Amino acid sequence: MxxxxxxxxxxxxxxxxxxxxxxxxxxxxxxxxxxxxxxxxxxxxxxxxxxxxxxxxxxxxxxxxxxxxxxxxxxxxxxxxxxxxxxxxxxxxxxxxxxxxxxxxxxxxxxxxxxxxxxxxxxxxxxxxxxxxxxxxxxxxxxxxxxxxxxxxxxxxxxxxxxxxxxxxxxxxxxxYPKQSYDNGVAKHGRTNQCYKPTVRIFKNPRGWMVDNGLIQSGTASSHAIECLLYNVPDQQFGGSYGDTVVNVVHWLNGADLTDFVCQNGIQRLFDSGRWTQQNARAYIGALIQMWNQWGQQYARVRI
CATH class of the missing domain: 3.30.460 (Beta Polymerase; domain 2)
Structure with a gap:
């Protein structure tokens, strides 16, 4: 559902x-x-x-x-x-x-x-x-x-x-590199017809709910990590309804090789610093899929 x-x-x-x-x-x-x-x-x-x-x-x-x-x-x-x-x-x-x-x-x-x-x-x-x-x-x-x-x-x-x-x-x-991170986010937002930043917020919002319902552990994905993760998704995956965008983005991420993902600044590699791991990124992506497929069936009402 x-x-x-x-x-x-x-x-x-x-x-x-x-x-x-x-x-x-x-x-x-x-x-x-x-x-x-x-x-x-x-x-x-x-x-x-x-x-x-x-x-x-x-x-x-x-x-x-x-x-x-x-x-x-x-x-x-x-x-x-x-x-x-x-x-x-x-x-x-x-x-x-x-x-x-x-x-x-x-x-x-x-x-x-x-x-x-x-x-x-x-x-x-x-x-x-x-x-x-x-x-x-x-x-x-x-x-x-x-x-x-x-x-x-x-x-x-x-x-x-x-x-x-x-x-x-x-x-x-x-x-x-905060300046480059800001500039790249603005540019991607423009290339996706102003869909990028709302999508980032959609992906950030349910983290507390996923923790409460046992899908991920607290601290699995920071706000910065999620924003960088989505920055690597090709621009064409954003657009249409929010539902279409979420499905396209998650589907692409689930099949992607995360090894060479970069931070939103475009300079540093996302997983090189040790502050976030591919294992945690995969856990977060898997939780998104589980939440989407089972929404409304067995979990508590979303907390916002």
Whole structure:
């Protein structure tokens, strides 16, 4: 028994954004007006589902990136020694680096939210939920530059820009490309006649229900993982009714080789980081099929 179209339409709707926008503006204004941070050159921007317009009802944490531009993290791994040396000529080691910046951002957040129980996470400074705001993760980071070899003999090396941070709890670096992720999502949404982002929300919404009904375990598929998974589905599988789109997308995913799937940024491979596994992806796809085939027969009413 297929899931009714009106249920899929409900799942397709974007969650509220007013509270997230208000909190983001409060954080941005606080950082840019902080006396300690004013001399520094940095950018503040959203990333994740609120930035990508794929947030659903019940999404909470707002991800706010604070990227220092006075220093950057280079990646020369694709260059030969000569090109690398030519880029490094004239560069100097930063005297104000990520640990300094994170400390100052953390102190600025504490000054701006004096009545909140601000805590330090591995990758972010955490503003908890209160009666006046939803929670937020403030992520201090550096600009990341992945240098590419010159395209011609006399050409210059170029780079792809991302963000780089250090997970202080797990003790390892994290790189990502939020700008490319946003741009690629917008482009795919346009190529699918504005069907991509509603479909992402449809696929995100029933996770809690599937956990409650024993189809998957909690944490099997994050919002980011689902969005990246669907990014790899060919554009022609999106369109028509929501029911047609869900069937076409799930059918394609179920028969696909997931090995070379990429993140929505188009740069990183989806399963290389170890944060998500093909096994969990297959479990999630299988749960979608089971939910679709048995809807209304033996499971509880959907929770939204």
């Amino acid at each position: 297929a899931i009714p179209e009106n249920q899929l339409e409900t799942w397709s709707r974007q969650g509220a954004t007013a509270s997230a926008s208000a909190l983001y503006e409060r954080i941005r204004n606080a950082l840019h007006s902080d006396a300690v941070l004013t001399p520094r050159n940095f950018d503040v921007f959203l990333q994740g589902s609120y930035r990508n317009s794929t947030n659903i009802r019940g999404d909470s944490d707002v991800d706010v990136v604070v990227m220092l531009r006075n220093a950057f993290k280079p990646d020369y791994s694709l260059l030969n020694d000569y090109i690398r040396a030519s880029i490094q000529t004239g560069l100097q080691d930063a005297t104000y680096d990520l640990p300094d910046f994170r400390r100052d951002v953390s102190n600025a957040i504490r000054r701006a939210f004096p009545s909140h129980n601000i805590t330090e996470g591995g990758k972010s400074i955490k503003i908890p939920r209160t009666s006046n705001n939803i929670p937020a993760d403030v992520v201090p980071c550096l600009e990341y530059r992945l240098y590419l070899p010159p395209q011609t003999l006399l050409g210059n090396a170029t780079y792809i820009d991302g963000i780089w941070l250090w997970d202080v709890q797990r003790g390892h670096a994290v790189t990502s």
